[in-house]
Amino acid sequence: MRLCLKKASLTCLSGLRRGNRGSGVPPTLNLCRESQLPTLRFHLTGTKYSCGSGGCGACTVMVSRYDPKTKKIHHYPVTACLVPICSLHGAAVTTVEGVGSIKTRIHPVQERLAKCHGTQCGFCSPGMVMSIYTLLRNHPEPTPEQITEALGGNLCRCTGYRPIVESGKTFCAESTVCQMKGSGKCCMDQEENISEVPFVFCFVEMCTKLYNEDEFQPFDPTQEPIFPPELIRMAEDPNKRRLTFRGKRTTWITPVNLNDLLELKTSFPEAPIIMGNTAVGPSIKFRDEFHPVFISPLGLQELYFVDSTDDGVTIGAGYSLAQLNDALHFIVSEQPKEKTKTYHALLKHLRTLAGAQIRNMATLGGHVVSRPNYSDLNPILAAGNATINLISKEGKRQIPLDGRFLEKSPEANLKSEETVLSVYIPHSTQWHFVSGLRIAQRQENAFAIVNAGMSVKFEDGTDTIKELQMFYGSVGPTVVSASKTCQQLIGRKWNDQMLSDACRLVLDEIYIPPDAEGGMVEYRRTLIISLLFKFYLKVRRGLNKMVRTTSLGLWAPWPPGHEMPGNKITCFVREQCVDPHQPPQDPVGHPVMHQSAIKHTTGEAVFVDDMPPISQELFLAVVTSTRAHAKIILIDTSAALALPGVVDVITAEDVPGDNSYQGEIFYAQNEVCDLCAVICVGQIVCTVAADTYAHAKEAAKKVRIVYEDLEPRIITIEQALEHNSFLSAEKKIEQGDVEQAFKYVDQIIEGKVHVEGQEHFYMETQTILAIPQEEDKEMVCTYVTLGTYLFQEYVAAALNIPRNRIACHTKRAGGAFGGKVSKPALLGAVSAVAAKKTGRPIRFILERGDDMLITAGRHPLLGKYKIGFMNNGVIKAADIEYYINGGCSPDESELVMEFMVLRSENAYYIPNFRCRGRPCKTNLPSNTAFRGFGFPQGIVVGEAYITAVASQCDLTPEQVKEINMYKRTSRTAHKQTFNPEPLRRCWKECLEKSSFSARKLAAEEFNKKNYWKKRGLAAVPMKFTVGMPTAFYNQAAALVHIYLDGSVLVSHSGCELGQGLHTKMIQVASRELNIPESYIHLSETNTTTVSNATFTAGSMGADINGKAVQNACQILKARLEPVIRKNPRGTWEVWISEAYKESISLSTTGYFKGYQTNMDWKKGEGNAFPYFVYGASCSEVEVDCLTGAHKLLRTDIFMDAAFSINPAVDIGQIEGAFVQGMGFYTIEELKYSPEGVLYSRGPDDYKIPTVTEIPEEFNVTLVHSQNPIAIYSSKGLGEAGMFLGSSVLFAIYDAMAAARRERGLTKTFTLSSPATPELIRMTCVDQFTDMVRLVRRAPC
Ligand SMILES: Cc1cc2nc3c(=O)[nH]c(=O)nc-3n(C[C@H](O)[C@H](O)[C@H](O)COP(=O)(O)OP(=O)(O)OC[C@H]3O[C@@H](n4cnc5c(N)ncnc54)[C@H](O)[C@@H]3O)c2cc1C
Ligand code: FES
C-alpha cells in the first residue's frame, strides 16, 4: 500500500505491523488509533484521539488525492479516527507535523493560532491547525464565513473559540480582526469612529491589543509542500490492478474499475461498500458489527461525475457531501430559480450537516444507502422525487428514492449485489415547492431532533394541491413518509383549513410511542406540525406572488420571520495597559503567549497518551456495572482469560491495601456490606490487562457478571428526599429573622428550580501510566490531574505502601475543569493495583464513553425558595433550600454544598436570609468538582426568584437586581466584610456600555412585529469567591534552582491544565529575579520536587503558587544581593558564577502559608474566602418559538480583574468559562434511563458548544480594581466567567416570557436549566402544542 505522510517517510502496511508488535493490523484499522496503539500513529504525536466517533475533530488530518480526470489535486480534511488505513492507498496524508514544527519551521497557521492565544490546554489545537490549514490549501484568502465553516467540526472545551476564529481571520483578504494593527490604532480606540462601533470606549488606560499582527510571518501559499509525484504517476498508471489487504479475520479489497466492483459485489454480496466509512465505521466500533470482507471503490472514476440536463442533474454516488455542496452551488448559479428549489433545500441542510470533515468524507451513495433515521438529505431527495441509478452485473436499473425505499420496504430495496452508481435529482418547476426543515440541539454538527423534507405541486395557475409529499426524520426507526395524510389532501386548496386538517392527519399518521428511543415525544410531535406550519407559510409566501390565495387568519397571525441569523462573529476585548514606567523586560501585566502554545499547535506537546510504548506494558480495559444497586453473585472471568493477549483480570480481591478509601470504592466487591454492593451503573467491577487495548477490550466484553438487584434504587433527588438518603449533614447560613420578616412583607412567592448536571467533556480523557519499579515497591505514575497529593494518597492506600514510594508526575492536562481532581486518584488506584498484580507497566486510557459513564460531572440541583418582598421590589426575606445529586459516594459533594450555601446570596443584600443545603446520596456515579464548584447551579435559584419578584412587581429583572444589590461596604450573610464597589462598577458599565436599555426597547419593537420569533435580553451581576474556607487548602510550595549557565528551573505545586498557570509563574519568576522569561523553564509538577501539593482549584492556582514562587525567588535574590552589590555592572550569568564560587546556595524552596480563611459551620459564620471577584454580563438572544432554536446575538462581559498578571490568559479564561457556562445553561443535556443508565456517552448525544454557538458579537472588558492581598494585586479568574453564561439562559427566558405574554399567558412560569430547544418550544405554548396535547393517538 502506498500512503504518503508528509514529513514522515513513505510508509507501508508492513511498517505498521511492526509497530503493532506482531499482533497483526486488521484492514479496518483506522488512521488515528482505534486500539490505543501509539505506534500506529507512526510515532507522530500531533494527531489527537478524543472521541473516536468523528464528532470532535481532535484527530483532523488533511488527505490529498490526485484526480487523473481533472488533473487536479483535491485536499480535504478528515477525522482520522474514522479513516481506515487501507482506504488511503494512493493518498497523501498531511498531519500537523507535516505542516510545521519547532525543529524546522512553524507554519503561519500554527504561529498565529498560538500568538492569538487560540490554544489553552492544546489538545484540540492540532485539529484546529489542520482544519484551517486545509482550508488555506484550497482557499488561500478565505472569507470569515469559510473560517467558521471550516472549524464547525472541531470542538474546543477551553477557549470559547473567539481567539481561534480570530487567528483564522488573519488570513482573510480583508482582516476583520478587531485588534490594534502594527503601529496603527485599533478602530475601536478612535473617538471619531465611535458612531460605527457598538459602544463608546472612553477608558484612556484600556488597551485592545493581545497580540501584534506585525510579528506574524507572512503566509505564502506557494511555499506549501508539493503533492508526491509518484502518487500522480500511480493514479495515472493505465495498468492498475485490484488491491487486496488480508488480515486475520477480514479482507479489504479495492476494485480497479467499475466492472471489477460489480464482480466483487457478485462474489461478496454481503460485503459493505466502504466509501466515507462514517456509517460503517461507527457501527463496527460501537455496535460490534463484523464484516469479513470490505469492498472499497473510493476514488473509482465511474462513481464521480455530475451530469446536468434540461430536466435535472445526475450526481455520482462517490461524490462526498462537500463535493455535492459545490456541485449544487454551481447548478443553482446556472439555472433559473424556479428549477432549483430542491437544490436550495439540500444546500441549506448541507451547511449544518456534521462538520466539514464528515462532509468531506461521507458520500452521497453512502448517505442514501445507509438511510439513517436522522438523515438530513434523504427526506429532501424523496420530496424532490429523486431516483437512484443502480448497477450490477445484471445491468442497470432505476428505483425511486421514495417513502418505501426510506422505510426499508424489502421490495423497494437494493439487491445485495447492486451498487448505487448515481442519484438523479429532477429540477423543480414553477408550481412545485420543495423545502427542507430541521431542528437540532446545536446549530451545526448535531443530528436533527426532527427534520423533514416536504414538497407540494399545484395545478398550474391555482393553489389547488396536485401532489403533496412529506417525509420526516428522527420520528421513528427510519425516515417516515406521511403518505396517507398527503393522499387525503390532494385537490384541497392551500389554506388555513387545509393546514388545520393536515396537522390533525399527520399527528394521527405518525405515531411516536411514549417510550420511543430519544424520548422528547411531545416535543417531537409538536415539531412534526410546527415544521409543517413553517412549510405551509413558506409555500404561501411563494404562492402569494403567483396567485391570489385565501388570506391568513387563525393559524398564522404573523409570517414566520427571517431565518435565524447567520454566524458573523465579531469580537472585541479590552484589557488594562501596563504602566509605561514598568521596565520593558518585566513581563507582568503583558499578554504573554501560553508557555506551550507553539508546542500545542505543532503537536509537539506531549500528553500521556503520546508517550512512547514502554517495554512489557499492558493496556487496561474496564468492566463496569450494568446495575444501579445490586449484589454481585458471580464474576466469571474464564472466557476473558482464554482470549489471546490477555494477561490478567483484576478484581477487588487483588487490592493489597484498602479497596475502599475515604468512602470511594476502587473495585466493586462480590459480597454485600455497607459499601461493597454495586452502587451505580458504571462502577468498576474489574479490569482486564492485555498486550493491546483491542485485546483487553475484547476480553472485557467476555467477563460475565451475575447480579441480584437490591432495593431501594435511588436515582433522582426527589427519590433521595423520599428515602432520606444523604451524603452529609445539612449546611446552613442565616442572618436576620426570616420567619418574622415574612409576616411584614407585601407579597410572598414560593418556587422550585431544577438545574441539571454537566459533563466536563475535557478533550483529553482520563489517562494514567503506572510503572512498577524493581526495587522497594516503588511505583512511578504519570497521569493528568489537578491534585498530585490526592493521587499519591489513593495509590498508597490501595497498595498499602508509604507515600514516599510513589512518584507522581503530571506535565499537562488536555482540559480538566474540576473533573481531574478526585477521579484520577481513584483510577490511579485501580491501575496501580493492576500494575502491582501483573508486575508490568499499565497504560490506562479511558475511552470517551467510559470516561463519561464512570467519572460523572457537575451536580444537578433542586432549589426551593420562599421569598418575601415589598411591592416596590425590595426583597425582605429569603428562605432557600438546596439539594444536589451527589451520586453514590462522598467525593467532593459536601464541599460543593458548603460553597453553594456560602455563595448563595450572590450580589444581593437580603436582610433576612437563610440558606440550607444537603447533598443527596443516590445510585448514580459520584458527581464531582466542576468549574464554579456549585456556584453556577446555586445562583440560578437566586436569579430565578429575582425574575419572579420582578414579574409580580411589574418591574424588569434588572430593576429588581439594582434595587437589591449590595451598595456599600457590608457583611455577607456569613458575616464576612467586603466592599462591593467593583461589583457596582461592573454592573453599571455593563448596562451602559452594552446600551442595555436602548436594545431592550429595540427588542420589544422587534417582538411586536414578530409572532414566531422573539428577542430577549438579560443582564446578571456576580459576586464570586476565590480560594477555600479551610485555610490549609490555600497553601502552596515551590522549588527554584538556578544553574551555573544562569538558566532557572521552577517547580511548584500547581498543575498546568491549559489555564496558563505555568506561563504566569514564569512571568512572576522573571519579574522577581529580574531576568528575561527565556531564562526560565518550567517542566512538570511532581511529588518528588514538591510534596503534599494541594489541588489546583478554587481559582487560586496562580495566587498561591505565585506567592510561593515569588518567595523562593526573593530568597535567592537576597542571597545574590551581596554579589550584585560587589559587581553592579555584572550580568546575571556572571553573578551566578560568582555566587557559586562563594558557595552560595542557588536552590531554594518557596512557601506560601495560604490565605488565613475560616468558617465555623456551627455558627454559620466566618471569613470563608480571601477575597471576591465581581463581574456582570449581558446577553441578547433570538428565539424561534416554532422550533425552540435560539441564536446568541451579542454578549458583553465586564470582569473585575484587579490588575491582570496576563490579560490574554485571563480573557481566555473568562471567555472559555462563559462559553462553557452558556453550554451548561442551554444545550448540554445528560440523559439517564429511570434505571440510572447514562445514555449520553459521546459527542453524538452530548452537545457542547461549537464555534457556531458563540455570540455573534462578543465584547469582553477587564475592569481595574485593587486587591492588595493577592500577588501583584491580581485576582483569580479561572472559574468566575462560568456563571456569566447564565445571562444567555435569562435572555432566553425573557424571550419566552414575551412569547407567552403575547399568547395571553402572564403567569410566571417555572424556570429550569438547561433551556434546551425542547424546553423553549414547549414553553412557547401555542395552537400546535395545544393540538399535540389534544390529539393523543393510541398505537395501531
Ligand atoms: C460525526 C458524524 C456526524 C454526522 N452528522 C450527520 C448529520 O448531521 N446529518 C445526517 O444526515 N447525517 C449525519 N451523519 C451521517 C452521515 O451522513 C452518513 O454516515 C454518511 O452520509 C454515510 O456515507 P459514507 O460514504 O460514509 O458511507 P459508508 O459508511 O462508507 O457506507 C454506508 C453504507 O452505504 C453502503 N454504500 C456506500 N456507498 C454505496 C454505493 N455506491 N452503492 C451501494 N451501497 C453503498 C455501504 O455498503 C454501507 O452499508 C454523521 C456521521 C458522523 C460520523
Ligand atoms: S477523535 Fe476523531 S473526531 Fe474525535
Ligand code: FES
Ligand atoms: S485548547 Fe481547545 S480543548 Fe483545550
